[in-house]
Amino acid sequence: MDVLSDVLRSVRLCGSVFFTAEFSSPWALDSPNSELLATIVMPEADHVSLFHILMEGQCLLDCERYPRVKLESGDVVVFPHGHAHTMRSEDSAQSTPLDHVLSRPSPDALPNVSLGGGGQSTRFICGYLNCNQRFAPLFEALPSMLIVRRRTDYGTVEAIDGTPRAIADVPQESSTWLATTLKFTVNEALAARPGNAAMLGRLTELMFVEIIREYMQQLHRRERGWLAALRDPYVGKALRLLHESPMRPWTVDLLAHEVAISRSGLAQRFTRLLGESPMKYLSAWRIHLAKQMLRDRGDNIQTIAERIGYESQFAFNRAFKKATGSPPAVWRRSAAHGSWEQ
Numbered sequence: 001m002d003v004l005s006d007v008l009r010s011v012r013l014c015g016s017v018f019f020t021a022e023f024s025s026p027w028a029l030d031s032p033n034s035e036l037l038a039t040i041v042m043p044e045a046d047h048v049s050l051f052h053i054l055m056e057g058q059c060l061l062d063c064e065r066y067p068r069v070k071l072e073s074g075d076v077v078v079f080p081h082g083h084a085h086t087m088r089s090e091d092s093a094q095s096t097p098l099d100h101v102l103s104r105p106s107p108d109a110l111p112n113v114s115l116g117g118g119g120q121s122t123r124f125i126c127g128y129l130n131c132n133q134r135f136a137p138l139f140e141a142l143p144s145m146l147i148v149r150r151r152t153d154y155g156t157v158e159a160i161d162g163t164p165r166a167i168a169d170v171p172q173e174s175s176t177w178l179a180t181t182l183k184f185t186v187n188e189a190l191a192a193r194p195g196n197a198a199m200l201g202r203l204t205e206l207m208f209v210e211i212i213r214e215y216m217q218q219l220h221r222r223e224r225g226w227l228a229a230l231r232d233p234y235v236g237k238a239l240r241l242l243h244e245s246p247m248r249p250w251t252v253d254l255l256a257h258e259v260a261i262s263r264s265g266l267a268q269r270f271t272r273l274l275g276e277s278p279m280k281y282l283s284a285w286r287i288h289l290a291k292q293m294l295r296d297r298g299d300n301i302q303t304i305a306e307r308i309g310y311e312s313q314f315a316f317n318r319a320f321k322k323a324t325g326s327p328p329a330v331w332r333r334s335a336a337h338g339s340w341e342q
Contacts, residue, residue, distance in 0.1 A: 003230055004216075006243045007138055008209065010292055011047075011131035015204030016197070017189055019102060019111040021124040023057075027088065027116035028095035034082020037098070037128070045130035047139060050079040051204070052087070055186055057122030062086045063145060066160055074150035076182065078211060080142035082128075089122065110189065110196070125189045127200070129208050133291055137274065137281075141225035146211055150179060159215060178214075181207050229273040234261045238270065242282050246289060247309040252278055282309075287323045290316070294332040301328050 023029070031037065034048035054075045061069040061077060063085040071077060071087075079085065086095055101113050113126075143161035185203040188196060216227040229235045237259045242250065255278055256266040270278050286308040293304045305316035320328045 003236075003239050003243050004213070007135050010288060011133050011135050011138070013129055013131050013205055013208070015127065015129045015201045015208060017110060017125055017127035017185075017200040017204060019113050019126050020189055021113040021115070021126055023059075023089065023114070023122045023124075024116035025089035025119035025122070026093035027122070028086060028093035029088070029101070029115060030086050030095045030097045031084060032098060033084040034079070034128070037082065045132060047131050047134040048082050049129045049139075049208070050082050051127055051129070051208070052077050053125040053182060053185065055123040055125060057120060059087045059089060059122055060091075062088070063160075066144060069145070069147060069160065071147070074179075074182075076148040076150070076207070076211075078146040078148075078208065079144070080139060080146065081144060083144055087124075089116070089120070110192075110200075125186060127204055129204060133288065133295075135288060136284075137226035141227040142212070142215070146215060148178065148211060150182070178207065178210050181210065224273050224275070226274060229270075232269060232273060234259050234266060235269050235273050238266060238278060239281075242278070242285060246282065246286055247307060249309065250279070250282055283319065284323070286310075287320060290320060290328065291324075291331070291335075294328055295335045304328070 021029075031050065034050060037048065037050070052071075054071050054073055054077075056073055058070065058072045061071055063069075063079070063083050069077070088095065096115060101115055102111065143159040145158075145160040147158040147160065149158060181203060185200065185207065188199050188203060212227075216230065219228050219231065230239060238255050241255065241258055248254075252267055253263050256263040259266055261269075267277060270276075270281070274281060276284075289308050290304055293299060293307065297304075299307070301316070302313045305313045308316075310316035310319065317327050320326075320331070324331055326334070
């Protein structure tokens with residue numbers, strides 16, 4: 001069981017480029033947080049992450065309380081939590097809100113945003129990744145910004161989540177793979193061919209997953225969170241078992257036996273890395289799966305309850321309502337109209 005792939009399938013990650021940008025200095029652009037931006041690009045999404053690919057030129061990036069970042073040609077910045085930010089050519093440039101220059105995206109054309117005073121040129125591809133069923137442990141494990149530094153034959157992923165910055169090297173073969181994906185993304189964004197939107201969506205999804213994988217591999221042993229837990233020899237195995245067979249009548253004792261560690265040892269490591277007990281994690285994952293089945297499948301409530309490990313429909317109804325605020329049948333009707341409760 002590949003737990004990361006399992007989760008990425010369940011959240012139904014979808015990427016999209018919503019505009020290309022051509023700026024000339026002096027220029028500055030304010031991007032709102034993802035909640036506001038979602039009203040323009042994806043109002044029905046449960047979670048929106050933003051990204052920018054710098055094709056040409058350089059710029060300064062300011063995001064809330066974090067240190068200023070300088071981006072250069074070939075760099076990529078991802079905002080997993082969709083934080084508001086400002087990109088500018090220089091300090092003196094007066095900023096313009098994004099919604100003043102961007103209209104609602106058209107399904108037939110990729111908008112181009114132009115801004116600035118006619119000086120040095122800077123070009124971007126700007127897009128977003130959305131999911132219609134957010135998996136909190138994954139997204140909470142990601143920093144505020146992920147920056148991919150691209151050089152001729154080498155790169156770095158820079159995770160920014162306060163001070164100091166954590167910088168880790170990307171192996172050359174991974175950097176080359178990512179560079180190839182970015183090259184195709186840029187070429188596709190500049191082309192106007194049939195299937196353009198679909199190709200861009202798939203390419204940006206690949207880019208996002210590869211950046212997450214590199215970030216995950218570079219986490220220090222002392223790090224905590226879901227991605228760090230996947231790398232732990234005991235907690236990682238426990239997560240694989242829970243995801244592989246969520247319907248089993250798991251107990252901490254049984255899980256510890258399967259993982260080959262003491263009950264107290266597993267409970268301690270699990271809680272230290274994930275901030276919750278194995279059984280609490282399992283309950284949340286079962287509810288997550290139940291939402292997916294309620295939305296995508298025609299199974300009755302009893303069948304869904306059995307598939308995810310509840311002994312009775314009553315027990316499932318009670319757990320689902322406690323987690324979401326609505327009984328499964330009510331949630332399903334809301335989901336059918338695109339307005340389900342989270």
